[in-house]
Amino acid sequence: MKLKNIIPFIVLFFFFSCKKEEKQKVIEQVVEVEKPKPVIKYGFNFDNYKVVNDTIKNGESFGIIMDRHHVMYPKINAIATAIKDTFDVRRVRTNKAYTILASKDSTQTAQVFIYKHNKVTSTIIDFKDSIIKAYTYKKPIKIIDREVSGKITSNFSVAIDTLGLRPTLANTIADIYSWTLDFYRLQKDDTFKLIFEEKFINDTVSVGYGRVKAAVFNHKGKDLYAYRFIADTIRQIPEYFDDEASLLRRQFLKSPIKFQYRISSRYNLRRRIRLYGNRIRAHKGTDFAAKINTPIMATASGTVVESARRGGNGNYVKIRHNGTYSTQYLHMKRRKVRVGEYVQQGDIIGWVGMTGNTSGPHVCYRFWKNGRQVDPFREKLPSAKPMEESLKPKYFEFIKPLKEQLDSISLPVEEKEIIPEQIVANN
Missing domain, CATH: 3.10.450.350 (Nuclear Transport Factor 2; Chain: A,)
Structure with missing residues (x-):
């Protein structure tokens, strides 16, 4: 047979051989495919x-x-x-x-x-x-440390929301600073930096926050630091201290409402009250205006001695803190505590309402010292127990890396508006 007659058969042989090899590869690939893993959830x-x-x-x-x-x-x-x-x-x-x-x-x-x-x-x-x-x-929880910074444009809640964070974090920060910082009086361009824990399931789904490890607010040009530290070696209760080891907590909160309020009327012994014919009638309390159902907190720990609804006071609660101080909270929509209960500072004791003689939703906060009503904002109130001197060296060593971490967090940069003339000049 001549060579030119053999060539077509050689070509066909190689063609079918290649096709056979490709089929074998395909078969091998199918065999190598792994079976899907079982879906295990909740142990099933x-x-x-x-x-x-x-x-x-x-x-x-x-x-x-x-x-x-x-x-x-x-x-x-x-x-x-x-x-x-x-x-x-x-x-x-x-x-x-x-x-x-x-x-x-x-x-x-x-x-x-x-x-x-x-x-x-x-x-x-x-x-x-x-x-x-x-x-x-x-479900297993993974905890990671987060750093954020922000600037006040209107209020702290808006700043936290702008960062994509939950209101619960704003409430926690407000609790930490509630003795040293009036969140109602934050100024535009005040700044803050936070180091806190966030909890995740499945590595991606956020399920809330853990401990706030450190924070700093720059308010009126002054840095207000807060560090979480356990100074009570017996009860192991964490507290927040500043950069000089001073306890942020005081014996009394500044307000029975966290930070979404305004003071609508102050302690005034010669105030004219419209409900009483515009006559002078002493107002021996401080009115904190807030939305109905806003939680009302005990400003200090103590025992509930009155919880009732009576006359112009409406629904009210009175707490005896010690032999010197008592506080009272008027015009509640509902009361949460009963006589004889012991409440801790910051516990919810009721909700803002309009019961009794009132022209709008608020809580009238009254303060007794030695049985006489006084203005708490003019009183020099006692501080909580300070840190023991022997613990301070350990504390300063503990906060050193946290302060460095806080100080290294960048603040948000404002975007400058470019006017048309600048665009033309740049071109």
Whole structure:
């Protein structure tokens, strides 16, 4: 056979050989593909169940939900009885999320009920076997340190919101500085820097904040530092101290409301009151105007000696702090505490309202010293117990790296407006 007749056969041989090799490669690649990993959540292999995710609707109960997922009422009653000491099924709440793990057979009967209290904590009710059990499950939390800085343009809440942070952080910072800084009097261009912890699940979903480790406010040109430190070696209760080891906390808060308020009327023994015919009538309190339902705090720790509704005072609470000082809070919408209860500084004792003689929502804050009503803003009030001298060297060593970290945080830079003339000049 001549060479020119053989060449086409050689070409065809190589063509089919290449095709065979490609098919083998494809087969090999298919074989090497790994099986999908099982979906493990809450300690269960979700692949073994029919998974139903839903939220509790208005009017729904645990029994209604179970019945809808083919659990008979004798079994529902048995579940409720078996777990009553761990979880009361009557307390499921509207709009709470839940997950049901049901069998994959034709009955699709519920076997596990997962009630989600929040993003982290759930109650798991497992009744797939003869032994019914309920227990708490918490998702693993990762904590990271964060640094932020901001500038006051209108108020602190707006500044925190602009940074994409939750109001709970603003409340925590307000608590820390509530004895040394009047958040109502913050000025435009005051600045702040914060070092705090943020909690995450699945590395990406934020579920709140942890400890505020350090902070500094620059107010009226003065730096006000705050560092978290445990000086009480017996009770191990953390407090916040400044850069000179002075305790930020005082025996009394400056205000019974955190920072969303205004002082509408001060202590004035010769004030004319419109409700009483514009006659002079002593006003022996300080009025803090705020929205209805704003929480009212105890300005110092003590025992509730009065909690009632009476005459022009409306709903009110009176607290005895020691043999010298007492405070009273008037015109509440609702009271939270009863006579004889011991409350700690900062505890919520009621909510702002308009009960009694009042022309608008506020709390009238009254202050007694040795049985006589006085103006707390004119009194030299006692400080809390200072840090022991022996602890100060340890404290200064502790805050040194935190102060360096705070000072190295950059403040936000204002964007300068470019006018048309500047654009032309730049071109």
